[in-house]
Amino acid sequence: MRLTDDHIALLGVDGMTVSATANRTAELAWSSDEASARLDDEQFTFGEGPVIDAIDTGAPVLCSSLDVTGRWPGFTAAALKRDVHAVFAFPVMLGAISIGALMCHRRAAGSMDKAAVTTALALADSLTPALLTNPDDSEAEVWSQQLHRAEIHQAAGFISVYLDVSLVEALSRLRAHALSQERPIVEVARDVVARRLKLPRDLHHS
Template sequence: MSLTGDHVALLGVDGMTVSAATSGAAELAWSSDEASARLDDEQFTFGEGPVIDALETGAPVLCSALEVTARWPGFTAAALTKDVHAVFAFPVMLGAISIGALMCHRRAAGSMDKAAVTAALALADSLTPALLTDPDDTTEEVWSQQLHRAEVHQAAGFVSVYLDVSLIEALSRLRAYALSQERPIVEVARDVVARRLRLPGDSHRS
C-alpha cells in the first residue's frame, strides 16, 4: 500500500502519519510531510498523545479541539505551537492486537465528518499487511521512513554505555534533556551520536 498526498486530501486533513507498534514505543513509519513527522516526534518525546492512546486502547481517538483538552498536557502545548488544533488517531489492528496507528491532524479545530471517519478507519484497516512487512525486506520499499528515529535508539545506546544505565533509563534521559531544551529529540540524539553533546552526568564523553 502506497500512501500519498491524495489520502490526506481525501480525509480533509492537513497531514498524516503512520506509526508501527514496537516493544518500547510507537515508531514512525511514514509521514505526509516534515511537519507531521515533527508532530509525531513530540508524542515520542513526551510519551503521550493520540497515537499512544489508540495503540493502548485499540479504539479511535478523536480530539476536535486541543485547546480544550487536558488529556495530553505536554503534547498539546507542543502541538499548539505548531499550529495544530485537532488530532485524530485510528488503530491498525491484527485481530484484537494493535500493531500500529494512523494519525491525522488539522490546523483548524473541528470534528471529522462521518464520511471522513469511515474513510480513515478503512485506510487504517488497509495498512495491516504493510505494517506486518519485515523492515529488512528490500524487495519493496513499503515505508519511506523506516529509520526515522534510528539515531534516537543509537544515542540511547551510547548514553547507556557511558552512564552505565539501562536503555530505558538512557532514553528517559534523552527525553528529559530534549524537553528541558525545547528541542526535537531527533536533533538531540543526532548531537549525541556526533559527540557534539554531553548529557548531564555523562563525564566520560569527550
C-alpha cells in the same frame, strides 16, 4: 500500500503519519511531510498523545480541539505551537492486537465528519499488510522512514554506556534533556551521536 495527497484531501486534513509498534514503543513508519514527522516526534518525546492512546486502547481517538482538552498536556502545548488544533488517530489492528496507528491532524479545530471517520478506519485497516512487511524483503514495498528514530536509539545506547544506566533510563534522560532545552529529541540525539553533547553524570531525572 502508499498513502498520497489524495488520501489527505479525502479526509480533509493537513497531514498524516503512520506508526508501527516496536519494542513497546510507537515508531514512525511514514509521514506525509516534515511537519507531520515533527508532530509525531513530540508524542515520542512526551510519551503521550493520540497515537499512543489509539495503540493502547485499540480504539479511535478523536480530538476536535486541542485548545480545550487536558488529555495530553505536554503534547498539546507542543502541537499548538506548531499550529495544530485537531488530531485524529485510528489503530491498525491485527485481530485484537494493535500493531500501529494512522494519525491525521488539522490546523483548524473541528470534528471529523462521519464519512471521513469511516474512510479513515478503512484506510487504517488497509495498512495492516504494510506494517507486517519485512523491511529486508527487496521485493516488498517498504515504508520510506523505517529508521526515522535510529539516531534516537543509537544515542540512548551511548548514554547508557556513558552513564552506566539502563537503556530505558538513558532514553528517559534523553527525553528530559530535549524537553528542558525545548529542542526536538531527534536534534539532541544527533548531537549525542556526533559527540557534540554529553549528558552530565549527575543529571537527576524525576
